[in-house]
Amino acid sequence: MLIADIARTSADVAATSGRKAKVASLAECLRAAEPGEAAIVVAYLSGELPQRQIGVGYAALRDVPPPAPEPSLTVLAVDAAFTGIGAVSGAGSVARRRELVAALFGRATRPEQDFLIRLLAGELRQGALDGVMAEAIAAAAEVPSAEVRRAVMLRGSLGPVATAALADGVAGLRGFALEVGRPIKPMLAASAPDVDEAFGKLKAEAAVEWKLDGIRAQIHVSGGEVRVFTRTLDEITSRLPEVVAAVRELPVRDAVFDGELIALRPDGSPHPFQITSARTATRTATDAGPGGRGKGKGTVPLAVFLFDVLHLDGHDLLDAPGAERNAALAEVVPEGLRMPRVVTADPARAKEVFDEAVARGHEGVVVKSLDTPYTAGRRGAGWVKVKPRHTLDLVVLAVEWGHGRRQGLLSNLHLGARDPETGGFVMLGKTFKGLTDELLAWQTAKLRELAVREDDWTVHVRPELVVEIAFDGVQRSPRYPGGIALRFARVLRYRPDKSAAEADTIDTVRAVAPVMD
Ligand SMILES: Nc1ncnc2c1ncn2[C@@H]1O[C@H](COP(=O)(O)OP(=O)(O)OP(=O)(O)O)[C@@H](O)[C@H]1O
Structure with missing residues (x-):
């Protein structure tokens, strides 16, 4: 298959608005793929692979050589080139990578170059197509889409699932099972404005659990060895010795637990979220999130609150x-390590639990159905x-340079x-409200890393950074593309634990706030 075929499909999918048409176009492309190509096709169309493999700065994509006259680049050739570029390391690697990128681009036609630039710049990597892609895999392989979704939740990525579905159909998909030691996508929650409505969505009796504002953790115990993963499936075991020690005490050989980790004060009230998130801070200072490094913040021990179990011996x-x-x-888990929970059919009792959780400084509650299965990776009604x-x-899409006191800062x-x-x-x-000096400095550094182009005062960035926003309502506004705009939006904090694919949708925005004229 030629990369031109993927480029064309990608453009078609972007240009059509209907879900069915998108699925049909993706499925057609997948059907045309050779067995060894399917995983790559899926990855490129959903913008996944190259970003992780390569690490080419945007500068390398600016000086693109003249295009080739005819398409000849195959999917496999591009993938081999990406692997080669990703393997370059050591002194002079930046220049060498640029040379290799330029050589690859010299072999591409103009539309292919455009596609590769968007792929490498991360503009296709929104994960938002995941649901559509799962349906397309089902259509191409002629298998039920529920089978594909389940396999994706268990495997954590679309590529291998596509390969298995196209090669062996349902039998291939059934081969994906929960594997202790390999994280799966966590179950997510829907929202309700109040406890009564949450109860209305479930059956009469439900569990009401505190919602703690910590870090989601999927904890795997394999032959007594404990490993901890984040909601983005990254392993953080080595950073959390106290969590490992607590879980190692449990009377289990093999298990997969789901829970929340949080830094608490001696009186049981939560520390600010930054104190908790500093403990799981990753690679660089900007990756860690604001305040994620230094100042001895990353030393407060985390308490463990388990609320689910997906596998047991x-x-x-x-x-x-x-x-x-x-x-x-x-x-298998003593009360002290479990999330506080009350099972009730009485919304008034549920409200008491909610009030108590909030009075103790927690975020609220999660009302949980007693009879639904664990539906990983989806905002189920459970x-x-x-x-x-x-x-x-x-998601931060762009940012403007500040004026006056904020001169030189992205604001x-x-x-x-x-x-x-x-x-x-x-x-x-847009908003520049709620930003502390620390946040401004951090976002300036982070957003410069994500910059893709700049015009006048505005820096356009890869849509990757998730920010939590408070607002007073939603109003109609013809100036904005969705026809609505937030009123008095202000920044609460960054969410380095969330990817753009997990950001709220336009439908959620409409659901949580009535639109005012
Ligand atoms: N008792 C609990 N049960 C399930 N999740 C809980 C609980 N307490 C805290 N949480 C956290 O709440 C999240 C569930 O809400 P949701 O699926 O909407 O994720 P979210 O978008 O990160 O939510 P939020 O931004 O409101 O924390 C989980 O990811 C988990 O980190």
Whole structure:
């Protein structure tokens, strides 16, 4: 298959608005792929692979050589070139990578070059197409899409699932099982404005658990060895010896737990979120999130609150109802390590739990169905979160240079919500409010790393950084592409633990706040 075929499909998918048409176009491309190409095709169309493999700065993409007259580049040739570029290391590697990128681009036609630039610049990597892509794999392989979704949740990525589905159909997909030691996508919660409505979404009796504002952790115990993964499936075991020690004490050989880690004060109230997130800070200072490094902040021990179990000593529990999973959890985990929880059919009692959680400084509650299975990676109706105030997790699309006291700093953020239909982002407003000096310095460094182009005062960035925004409402606004804009948006904090694919959608924005004229 030629990279031109993928470029064309990508352009078609971007240009069509209907989900069905997108699925059809992706499925057609997949059907045409050779067995060895399917995983690459899926990865490139959803913008996944090269970013991780390579690390080419945007500068390397600016001086593109003249295009080739005819398409001849194959998918496999491009993938081999990417692998080669990714393997360059040591002194002079930046220049060498640029040479290799230029050589690759010299073999591409203009539309192919455009596609490769968008791929390498991360403009295709929004993960927002994941659902559409799963359907396309199902259509191309002629298998039920639920089978594909389940395999994706268990494997954590689309490429290998596509290969298996196209080669061996349902039998191939059934080969994906929960594997202790390999993280799966965590279950997510839907939202409700209050406890009554959350109860309305579930059956009469439900569990009401505190919602702690910590770090999601999937903890795997394999033959007694403990490993900890984040919600983005990154391993953080070595940073959390106290968590490993606590879980090692449990009477299990093999298990997969789901839970929340949080830094608490001696009176049980939570430290600010930054104190918790500093403990799981990753690679560089900017990756770690604001305040993620230095000042001795990353030393407060984290407490463990487990709330689910997906596997226990040889038994998979993913498909077991919530109540059964919780009973299994209670058998092996002492109360002190479990999330506080009350099972009730009485919304008034649930409200008491909510009030108590909030009074103790926690975020709210998660109301959980007693009979739904663990639906990883989807905002299922099995869990419904309720918080006293609504905030949005939006993606920074661009940022303007500041004036006056903020001269030299990137200040006014352009905020976007995900549009699951198009796989893109819809801009909802701008804000420079709520930014402390520390946040300004951090975002200036981080957004410069993500910059893709600059015009006048505005720096356009790869849509990767997620920021939590408070706002007073949503109003109609013809100036904005979605026809609505946020009122009095202000920054609460950055969410380095979330990817852009997990940001709130335009539908969520409409659901949590009525649109005012
Ligand atoms: N008792 C609990 N059960 C499930 N999740 C919990 C609980 N307490 C805290 N959490 C956290 O809440 C999150 C569930 O909400 P959701 O799936 O919407 O993720 P989120 O978008 O990160 O939520 P938020 O931004 O509101 O924290 C989980 O990822 C987890 O980190």
